[in-house]
Amino acid sequence: MTTPAAPATVAAAASPWRLRSGRSWMGWAFIGPFMAVFALVFLAPIAYSLYLSLFQDRLIGGNTFVGMDNYAQALTDTQFWSALSRVSLFLAIQVPIMLSIALLVALAIDSGRLYGRDFFRISIFLPYAVPAVVATLMWGFIYGNRFGLVGNINDGLGPTVPDLLSPDLVLASIGNIVTWEFVGYNMLIFYSALRVVPHSLYEAAQIDGAGQFRIITAIKLPAIRGALVIATIFSIIGSFQLFNEPSILQKLAPNAITTDFTPNLYTYSLAFSGQQHNYAATVAIIMGLITMVIAYAVQLRGMRKDV
């Protein structure tokens, strides 16, 4: 994101009131409250976890400075790496599917060729307003054999649908829940971006003989590239943070979802079941770094002009 070239800065600097006094501290009166809370709930915890990650609570000697030992331990921790590879697999499959559906729906709604356009837009967005807890319970019940739809299908047609809560399929089942929750949200981001592309562009292209497909690839997609990049970054962050859905589904599928299923579940059980606060903080920092590096790489790649 480009910080300096904000249009507002230029305009504000040009105002005579501002020129007289140059920069003023007045802005702090407005941003101060935000920054105070931000420091308490963002900056302090980050600093504190950096501190925690350098210590170990030992039986003999108590809280001891251990330097990078915790990090060294994490790098060879197979539980952590298998959790990370599981969310990476999730990311590689679920995010492209979700964003493609969202993009196709946004293009369809924006095209003006749908009957009942507004109904489509609001209905597909609705699942976003459903809490992850409710979404997961609902889908968990539907997946279930006892009173779910899958159970109904199997009762009616014999055992045709495999157990969606089995260890082999549970990751895909979670992927479906997450897709259901966020397709509409991403669709709306894309749709809002498409809306502000001037329609005269499409008409001009049509007059020049461009087909619909060409208009999409040559005009629409480049014009909403910013929205595509943002949605991709949010989805990457969301995948690496995967916690709510597996954590809630755990009760319905205790054999399939282990306490180290995702990096966040692992951190959570380290901290709250295992009381290993220092090591939990270390794992959380490593996950944060990995997420930031990948999000940054996507942004650099996505914002380059010649992709």
Next chain:
Amino acid sequence: MSTSAPASSRPGASGARSAAVRLRTRGRPQQRGAQSGITPRRSVLLTLLTGLVLIYSLVPLLWLAINATKTQQDLFNSFGLWFSGDFALFANIAETLTYDGGIFGRWLLNTVLYVVLGAGGATLLAVLGGYALAKFDFPGRRAIFAIVIGAVAVPGTALAVPTFLMFSEMGLTNTPWAVIIPSLISPFGLYLMWVFAAQAIPDDLLEAARIDGSGELRTFVRIAMPLLGPGTVTVALFTMVATWNNYFLPLIMLKNPDWYPLTLGLNAWNEQAATAGGEAVFDLVITGSLLSIVPLIIAFLLLQRFWQSGMAAGSVKG
């Protein structure tokens, strides 16, 4: 929606814009936005294809609504996507509201408390901060922007453990404050308000007010705030959803069920069936789930006009 200034600061847009200029000069005179001359023909096929996604989105909600009308027995014995047996919706609602000494009502009130103070506070802080970033040049402005945008990429759960340890040392865990204070910060909300304020408030207007001797606070309340309306509604709605749906934060912060929000409470009811001697209350979990999503859905439907224009402004900047 004006497409002028912010769109051009986006690298991707410049290509399309210059193409626009080129094509426009060759084509017909410029036309604006949705009032285009060519109305595309509606397509049954496209409607049906998009309808698949629509069905996918709505069927689980339909399942929830239908099954909230069933007794627990019928839940197990009937087809999930159609009504069966007695219409027990009102009995279920009554049972949900009175079960375990009416704790569902307590959870609902807790949720409302967290939403009003957490999301309301987050919106206020974002509006004030966004206005400052857009309309004032002050020392540290660029640094603030960089830090806050960087913070968006920090996984929320990475902060959870240290925040919990800090709060427990401050004696805040197991109190409503442990849920409300972290909810007050919405980096995305700040960003959206910044973009929105930059477009929505003309600098001339602020100058005129200052020349007339209006104080900064008065200028903000009387002039800026009304112009920030749609952006404020958008941020309010999205922070409201985030607070209403919050699960992870209360999960680690709260031990006492009396302070649970709805999400934790429903999950506790669901887990109850799995514990030894616990009563299975799936009918209540389903009815409670339905009750807990209705207010948000209504809010989104009623405020459509506002949040959609707010989102449009945010996505322009994207």
